[in-house]
Amino acid sequence: MAPYESDDAPGAARDEDARTGRRRAARYAVPVAVVGVAAATIGLVPALADSGDPDLPRISAEQLVQKIAASDVQRLSGTVKITTDLGLPDLGGLEKGMLSGAAQGSGDGSSADPRAKLTELVSGTHTVRVAADGPDRQKLSLLEGGEEYSLIHNGKDVWGYDSRSNEVHHSTGAGSGKDHGAEPPTTPEDFADEALKSVDDTTSVTVDGTAQVAGRDAYKLLIKPRQSGTTVGAISIAVDARTGLPLKFTLTPKSGGAAVLDAGFTQVSFARPAASAFDFTPPKGAKVTEEKEGAEAHEHAPEPGGFARELDGLKVLGKGWTSVAAFDTGAAGGLPTGPRSGDLGGFLGSLGDQVSGEFGKGTVFSTRLVNALITDDGKVYAGAVTKDALVKAADAGK
Template sequence: MAANEVPSESPGEVRGETRRRASRYVVPVAVAGVAAATIGLVPALAAAGDPDLPEITAAQLIEKIAGSETQTLSGTFKVSTDLGLPALGGLVSGLGGQGGGASTADPAQKLTELVSGTHTLRLAADGPERQRLTLLDGSDEYSLIHNGDDVWAYDSRSNEVFHEKDASAGRTPEKELPATPKELADEVLKAAGDTTSITVDGTARVAGRDAYQLVIKPKQAGSTVASVKIAVDAASGTPLKFTLSSVEGGKPVVDAGFTKVDFARPDASVFAFEAPKGAKVTEGAAEEETSRKLPENFEKDFGEDFGKEFGQGFGDLGKGLNVLGEGWTTIAKLDTGAPAPGTDEAPKEIRGFLDSFGDEVTGKFGSGTLFKTKLVNALLTDDGKVYVGAVTKDALVEAANSGR
């Protein structure tokens, strides 16, 4: 076991402090979560020379993250992701709501742009009630503002505004958070169990601040994840950088972190918003149905029966769902009960569309199509079964061959 590696079990501890408010954890967790889910940072962030910091164990570092008092911050980070996806043009954004007159400011559509390419973002937070995220692309800006009960989004390119009420406002969490940072750290380590290695691997300078490097690696073979690395601010415990690497090597799938950060409280005016004069304002409820329409020219490109034929195989996604394996090699199996849309029974437009970014695979299960990214892979068999997970092609084929 490495010097800083966490043991499979951690001793309990008698509660020695009063229960902390849930909002204490909001900003650190939100920063890490947004980074992990949507963004990546170019390698130029690292400053020259690694700082000399006191030694710390992985358990202590996780406790430091959980115990962070950070509620306010503002900063800048850059976005660069490499999922290894094929070029799909405007298909993804179109499915997100571009057709049917949907607002271009709708976050459900706009934030899908972060899954590829390079972007610059500004972030400001003042506790759980006020946050602002601004996406800068050239001279255009897209801002997402949460201020109390309201969520606003503004797209300067189209001069459109999207507004909806915060559905989580005033809602009581269904599950109580751990009482102390130590309890939260213990739960994280317990969840890691025998499938995960958690260590501290040196230090770094991120956005001009000293940081520890927390490294998380699967112990199981077959996962597409090589490692997850989180740079944690040595003073505040706030995550500053998040890097997710694939076993395929090359550029990280996600490499996210601040270029500048300030933990002072942002001015209240940062979270104020008023729709610009002449802007089109769309209320969220009005977009619920129109956002599901297919993008313009979709039927022309892929056949008018595409939506009906493709959707037929996935009509009841909840039926026949089965989870195989555990930990990093978990695979979700779905039996759609219908032939796959890529078989000979499907229109040639559909088969051609799937063949353009899928690879044919065969095994004891028969034949099917494999759809690959650097992180998540999916196997769609010709008899309508779907196997999906952050696992390798061989792991998916083995699962299909097992007939489970």
């Protein structure tokens, strides 16, 4: 029975929050390209090691997915470890600076702007503390040694504070930091939501036993692509047996080795956090940047639809896990060359593999999960697929 398969005998799933489940289950009804998952791949490192396999009532894969959809945890606090292992070359921090600079280019230049600061999660290992008390109060703190970056949503106010630079970013309006488009995925639930949207008839979903994560009994949901040509090996989601909240998310590449993405709580509590946890007053002497509003903000805001709308003819080729995003940069000539670019083209070219096909010639840049082909006539093909799959997509899109 596709895409759900399980050797577990069907059992009576817990029906708490059933009405909420019926409302939220629709978010998994429409499959999306796996490119969406790859684009959100800001990794979380493993939670505390499993301390045993708890004996839990048997449950089918479909029931477990429904349990996740029905989960409606409003209050929690905890600690998450964050790492990314895409297998990128070591550029001495250059790649992080480039990403941060690009993000700041869409913001207001403040180091406390979440669009700039949270790009640090794309590489390395990080510790994040999270807290939530309903839809109007959330807090995320990124800890780096003795320094801290905090993103606090309290009512209509969203504050970002960078202790390193003593800068504050402030915005107002309805919705949380995520509703403002500022906060990337930072918890196992965020990643699980994206993965479950990709479940369709190209996917196998099974129950893979039980585990204990951060002291909580959990079921393990295993998601595996049926298609060849994808770089995704498997996704494992540890689901809290009582609340249905994803506690751990692990994405392993088909090439094997360490997980590209391994998301897990090391500590979690479902008690209501203290109200003071969401209070914030700019420290004395801090530089405070107010986000532009009204006509001035509209003047500098990106076009509706974000990055995708800025690309020329963005389209998705293929289906499921072998989906490839294709767009035209309008910059024929491939990698930059010539006196103005110095040796940038040669440097970038040395990081990629030269390929050719019916589409012409180009360069493939590879990570352990996402690969991208830049053709000499300025087209880009990207996805969680192999190099050969990119060439085939480019040939088909010619």
